[in-house]
Amino acid sequence: MSEKYDSILLLNEEDSPIIVESECEELKPIFKDFIGSWVDSKDQPTEVWLSAKLQEYLPEKPADEIKAISNEIIESIETAVKAKASLDAAISCGRSKESWFASQVQKATSGMSGQQASQYLADLDATLQNANASLYRTITTKAGAVNQNPSLDGFIAEQYHAQTFNLNAEATGSQYRAKVLEPNGTGYAKNSVDIVIVDGNGKVVRRYQSKYCKDAKATQSAFEKGDYRGQRKLVPEGQEGELPFKADTVIEAPDGTTSKPLNKDQAKLLRDEAQSGQWNELNWNEYKAKDLAIGIGKQAGYAALQGAAIGVGFDVAAKLWNGEEIHGEDVVETALVSGADFGIKAATAGALKVGVEKGIISVIPKGTPAGTIANIAYVAIEDVKVIGKMASGECTFKEGMDQLERTTVSTTGGLIAMGEGAAAGATIGALAGPVGAAIGGFIGGTVGYMAGSKVCETVVRGVQKVREKVTTVVETVLSKAVDTATSVVSSVFDFCSSIFSW
Template identity: 55%
Template sequence: MGKENVLLIDQDFQPLTEEECQNLKPIMKQFMESYIKHKDTMELDKWLALELRNNLDRLSEDEAKKISQEIIDSLKTDEESRESLKNAVKQGRSKESWFASQVKNATSRMGTKQTVNYLQELDESISTSNQRLYDTILTKSNSISQNPNLDGFIAEQYHAQTFNMNAKASGSQYRAEVLEPNGHGYGKNSVDIVIKDTKGKIVRKYQSKYCKDSKSTKRAFDHGDYRGQRKLVADGQEELIKNASNVIESPDGVKSNSLSKDDALKMRDEAQKNGKISNLDLNQCNTKQIAMNIGKQVGGAALQGAAIGVGMDIAQKIWRGEKVEASEEVEIALKSGADMGVKVAITGALKVAAEKGIVKSLEGTPAGTIANIVHVAVENTKIAVKVAKGEMTVKEGMNESEMTTVSVIGGLAGMAKGAEIGTGIGTIAGPIGAGIGGFIGGTVGYMAGSKVGDMAVEGKRKLTSIVKEKIKLGTSKISSKIKDNCVTRKLSFWFS
C-alpha cells in the first residue's frame, strides 16, 4: 500500500488506512442521518444508546447506556473546558497558566505515585535526585555520616537536584552538579556547585556557605578567595550578605528551591539520629512550572497535528459529491456552534467501528477518549473553514487549534481519572488523534455539503503548509514547541 492512501505517521504505525476509511464511511453516514431523523423526538442519550445496540448486538442495555453517557459527559466537559480557557485568555492569562491550574486541581486529589505517573518525565529525574541525596548522606560503609557539617553537604545536593527537577520541568538545557572530591578531600576555595550547558560547558560556579547566621557566613566568605564564584547562602541570609543568593540560577532563569539553615539541620538530624533520609518529592519541585511546560507540549502537539493533512485529503477523496440527507442540518450546527448532536453521532459511529475492528488503532479505546478526538477534529474543521474564508488568519487559526487541544487535555486533567489521563493525552494529542482527526474533520465538513468540505480542505492545507515550513526552517516558536514536545516522533519522516 503506497504513501498516497495511508496516513503515514511512523514507519511502523498507521492510525487509519483508506480501506478503513471506506468501511467507516457507511457507519458514519447511518449514524448522522439517524440522529437528524430522531433529534426532535428522542433525547440524545437515549437515541445514542439505542443506535449503539442496533449496531453492536452483544451490548446489553446497561452497557449501551453507560457508553452513551460517557460520550456525552466527555463532550460536555470539552465544551466547558473550552469556554473556561477562552475566558481565562480574555482576562489576560496564558493558556499554559490555565492548564497549570487544571493540573493543580487534578494532582490535589491524587497520591504522590499517581502524580508522578501523571508527570511521567519527572520520574527519572526524581529517582536520580533521591539517589544522589542518598549518596551524599551515606558513607561508603552504608552507615549515616556523623559529620557535623553534613547539613552543608545536604544543602548543596538539595540545591543541585531541585534545580535539575525545575530545569527538566521547564525544558531548560542547563543542569547543576555538585563537585565532589575524588578521594583527596575538598581543596581550598574549591567550587561547590556548577551549572553546565548541554555541551558540558560550565556557565556558572557557586560557593555554598551554610553557617549558623549571616555574620558567620559573611566571615567564612571573607576568609577565602572565591573570585569567579557566586555566593549561595541559607534562605533568609541573602539580604544581609553582599551579592549573595539563596538559590542557584541558570542564564535562562531556572532556579533551585531555597533551603533555610534550620531545615538543613533538620534533615541532618533526621539522618544522624533516626537513620531517616528525606527524599525529594513533588512538593519540593516547581509543580506549577511542570504543569505549564506540559501545557506547552500539548500546544506543540496540536501544531504538529496541524501539519498532517493526509486524513483530510482521504475524506475529500471518498466523500466529495456524496449526498448526505442531513447536510443542511450539519452545516447549520457547525455555523451556530450548537453541534453537540453532530459530535455525539460521529463519536458513536467511531466507537462502533472500533468495537467491530474496522478502525484497529482505536480498539479498546474508551468512548470518552474517542469523543475527545472527535471534539478536536470538529473544532479544527470549523477553524479551517474560517481560515479558508478569510475570517481568520493562519496565525489566528494555529492559535485557536492550540487552544482547542489544550482545553481538551486540560479538561481531562481536571477530571483526575488517574491512568486515563496519560493514555488520553497520548491518544488525543499523539499520532492516533492527529491521523484519525483529519479524516473525521474532513468527513464532517463534507457532511455539511461539498462547499463546506472543500473550504475545510483548503483551510487545512493552508495551515499544513505554514506549519511544515516553520518546522523545516527550525527558526520559529512553533518549531521550538514541536521539537520539545514529548509526543514528537520522527518528524523528518513525517514531512518527507
C-alpha cells in the first residue's frame, strides 16, 4: 500500500480509501481560510462572505453558479436546523423519533402514486426479495417445476405467515424473526413444529403448528390426531371461533410483531396461482407506509450509533491540528457553546465543497451537490458538540447517544420532507454511511481544535470514550450468533441504550 494511504478508513475489501491523511492535510489551509473569513465577516450576511470565498477558490465557475452553491449550502443548513427543532418539539410532546420521521415521509409521499411511494421506500427491497425467494422454494420442486400437490396451500400458508411476519419485523425494527422448519428432503416428522419465532440471538421463543384444513371441523380433527404440546395452534382466519380450543390466526412475537392473517380461500388462491404459473409476488402495497417509515427512521438512528465508533476522522484531525495556532479560536468556541454556529457550519461546508471540486477529497465525487456536503458538515458539528457535553459530564452517555440519533434522524427526515426523491436518497446514503462518518469525524475534529485547547481536549476525550463504549457493545453483540445485519444493529442499539450510563 502506498504512503498516500497512511491513516485511512477502508470502504471495502478492495481497499478503497474513505479518508486519506495527505488529502486532509491539503484541505487544512482551506478550512482555516474559510473559518477565518467567517470570523472576520460574521456580522455580514452569510451569503456575502461565503459567495466571495467560494469564488476566490473556484474562479473557473461563473458567478451565478457560485451563488447557487452558496444558496444551497445555506438553505440545506436552514432545513436541518428547522427539522431538528421540529423533532425536539415533537419529542417534548411525547412523540418518538420514529413517529416524527414517519410524518416526514408522509409529507414526501402524500402526492405520490402507490408505485412511486413504494420505490421511495425501496431499502426494504432486499428483505422482500428474500421473502419471495423463500416462498418460491416452497412452491417449486427440486426439478424447478411447480408442485401440483393439492395440499400445497397449507405449505404456502406457513411461508406466508413467516415471511409477512419477517417483513413487518423488518419494517418496525423488531429483533424477532420467523422460520419455517422445512424437512430438507427427509420428510416431515410426526408432530414436528411447523414455524418458530426466534429472538436476536437465535433462541426459539415461540413454536407453532399450522393446520390449514377446509373447515373448522377438519382442522379440529387434524389437531386431535397429533401431540402438539408446547406448540401454539395456527389456523385459517375465520375458523378460530368455531374451535373448542384456543387457536391463533397469526403468529406473534413477545414484542407484539405479527404476521398477516390468511383465510383458507386466500391460501387456495395462492396455491392455484402458483400451480398455474401466475404467482403474484408480495408487493409494497401489502404493508403500511407508516410502518416502513418507522423502520427506516430506526435505521437512521442506528447509523448514528455505528458512526460514533468510527474514530479515524478524529484521529486524522488530531494529528494535523494539534498545536496549530488558530485565528479567532475564542470566537469559534463562543459560537459552539452558545449554539450561534450557523456561520461555522456554512464555512465548513464551503471549504469541503472546494476540496471536492478541486479533487482534493477523492472519496466524494466532483459535482456532488452542495446540499449533501452541507448536511455532512451540519451533522458533524452538531455531533462534536454533543460529544463534548458527554465528556464534560453535562449529559450521560445514553442521553448523548439519543442526541446523536436525533441529529441524524432529523436531518434525514428534513431531506425527505423536501421531497427531492432520488437526490435526497443519495444524500442520505452519503450522510449516514461510512463516508459521512469518516469525513464528518475529520470535520468535527477540525472544528473542535479550532475552538481552542480546552474544547479540543474535551472533544478528544469524549471521542475516545464513546468509541470504547460503542466498540465494546458492537463486539459483544457480534460475538453472539446473530443472523442478520438488522438484528446486529438492533441489538447494539438496545444493548447500548439499556445498559450504559456515563
